[in-house]
Amino acid sequence: MEMLVKILCIIAVIVTIILIVYFLVFHSPFTFYYVKSDEKNFNRINLFKNISNEVQINKIAMIGSHDCLTYGITGYRTDPNGYEYPNLDKFLPKWVVPSMIRRLAVTQNLPIYEQLMAGARYFDFRISLVNNVFYGTHELLGREITNDLLDFVKFITLSDDFVILDVRIHKNDTETTEKFLDLCRSTELTNALANVPEPVSTSKLGLVRGKIILMLNSDIDYPGVYNSDEVFTKWKYAAVIPTLQTNIINHVAAYSQEQKEAPNRFYVNQLQMSFDGDYIQAVKNFSLLHMARRSNNEITLTNEQIKAAPILYLDNVGTASKLYIEAQIYNESSLAVIR
Numbered sequence: 001m002e003m004l005v006k007i008l009c010i011i012a013v014i015v016t017i018i019l020i021v022y023f024l025v026f027h028s029p030f031t032f033y034y035v036k037s038d039e040k041n042f043n044r045i046n047l048f049k050n051i052s053n054e055v056q057i058n059k060i061a062m063i064g065s066h067d068c069l070t071y072g073i074t075g076y077r078t079d080p081n082g083y084e085y086p087n088l089d090k091f092l093p094k095w096v097v098p099s100m101i102r103r104l105a106v107t108q109n110l111p112i113y114e115q116l117m118a119g120a121r122y123f124d125f126r127i128s129l130v131n132n133v134f135y136g137t138h139e140l141l142g143r144e145i146t147n148d149l150l151d152f153v154k155f156i157t158l159s160d161d162f163v164i165l166d167v168r169i170h171k172n173d174t175e176t177t178e179k180f181l182d183l184c185r186s187t188e189l190t191n192a193l194a195n196v197p198e199p200v201s202t203s204k205l206g207l208v209r210g211k212i213i214l215m216l217n218s219d220i221d222y223p224g225v226y227n228s229d230e231v232f233t234k235w236k237y238a239a240v241i242p243t244l245q246t247n248i249i250n251h252v253a254a255y256s257q258e259q260k261e262a263p264n265r266f267y268v269n270q271l272q273m274s275f276d277g278d279y280i281q282a283v284k285n286f287s288l289l290h291m292a293r294r295s296n297n298e299i300t301l302t303n304e305q306i307k308a309a310p311i312l313y314l315d316n317v318g319t320a321s322k323l324y325i326e327a328q329i330y331n332e333s334s335l336a337v338i339r
Contacts (some may be wrong), residue, residue, distance in 0.1 A: 013339040033132070044119040048161045048326065050337045053206030057213075059158050060335060061306050061327035063320055064122035065115050066272050067107040069136025072143035080136040081128045081170035091212075098140055103287035105139045107272070107315040112151040117323045121163055121319045122268070123152075127180070128170040134183060135169060146187065152212055154190045162194065164217045164311075166228055171241040177218045181225070184214070193224035197290065198224045199264040208306070218317070232258060233313070235269035241298050244273055248305055255308035269309035271299055271323070292316035296323055306330045 051060060076098035084339050088097045103309050112116060127145055128137040136142030152163055169176055182192050194211035196203045217228045238244035250268065255267055273291045292315035301312070301323065312327060 011334050026265045037238050042114065042117040042119065044117060044324070045155075045159045046061040046161060047121070048205065048209075048331070051205055051331055053209070055335045056202050057205055057208060058201040058264075059307075059310060061310040061312065062328045063119045063122040063317055063324055063327060064124065064268060064311045065108060065120040066124050066136045066270075066313050067105075068112060068115060068120070068123045068125055068137045068331070069108075069127070069142050069145065069148060070106045071108045071111055072092070072136050072140065072148075073102065073106050073140045074142075077141040078317075079123060079128045079135075079141050079170065080130060082126075082137050083139055085139065100137055103289075106140065107288050107292070107318060110318045113149045113155055116151070116159075116163070118318050119287050119320070119330060121161060122266070122311045122313070123165050124168070124313070125161065125165050126168045126170070129176050129179060132179075134180060135239050145182065149187050149189045151186065153192050156192050156210055156212055160209050161288060162205070162211050162213060164215065167229060168217050168228065169298060172217055173306045174218075174220065175218060177220050180216075181220070181222055184329050189214075190224075195224040198226060199230055201230050202264050230265050231268060232265045233270055233309070237274050239274060241273070242294055244271065244295060245299060248299070248301070252305055252308045266311055267300075267309040268311040268313045269305070270313045271295065272313065272315040289316045293319040296320045299323065301326050303330050303334070307334070 008096055047062070048060060056079070061285065061323075064250070078098055083095065085101060088100070108115065112123075115123075124279045125148075126137050127134045127142065130141065134298070136145055136148070152165060156163060167179060167180070192212045194200065194208045196207050200208075200213055200215075213226065214224060215226045215228045215230065219227060220276045234254060235253075236247045248271070253271075255269075258265075259267060273295050296314060296316060296319045307330070308326065310327075310330075312323050314323065
């Protein structure tokens, strides 16, 4: 009888553990839910064709991709260089934690080439060097980045636009930066780089058409590489769309003043939403991708707001057709060649 009780207790413990893990991984409010883009077969190749070659490039409205490499986060490896939730490991198995935060880490679901075809021209490109290999990262590690770099080259050979590649290397140092540049030199990316006088943000469009502007969070001196300090943004927490819309309105004055004082920067309007614990618990299928699909279709921007910060920085760029159209209307009305 005692043996039977022991066996039943063991079975009960095993079943309980399985149910807890199943809940955490598949049905908890932390679970990642894949969100497909609303559109397919984008063909937005030459968005700047009607803009005067004399326009400064930091005046051009464009879609920006927040954490563009997170589409590649399919595994469950935390990034040893950029991981911000070490306390979770203290009371949860390490193999459970990544599955919990994955839906908070993934902001894009299109590969780089498709993001470009969807209309994105500014890319928040966060990478981490692990075991001498560069991976995309956002708390978790994504794919190795060589094919992503080649996607930029592939696109720019078709396009008369320009692309901004804003590279943020986790735990950056001179040696790591040099390794990244060595990777660029080993691909065709180097030949596609814009090489104009600094600050690159005030360059005329005609000088960078068909080029990639490479920016690094580093002061390294390398032809065609610019410092990410040229990018200016304001961010304030917003878990619901009315708050985000209010933040956008409130930031216009600050952006406009900053532009007067420092006209040689790229100005980024952060339109992605964030979250808090209560919000996560309240929404069954919560993920940054779900939030973005809604905000991308509900946020409205005036020409004044776009002028203050022309780079529209988004999650889930495949659902941003409304904002893409607003950016195009602004460009056509403000920057187009007079015919």
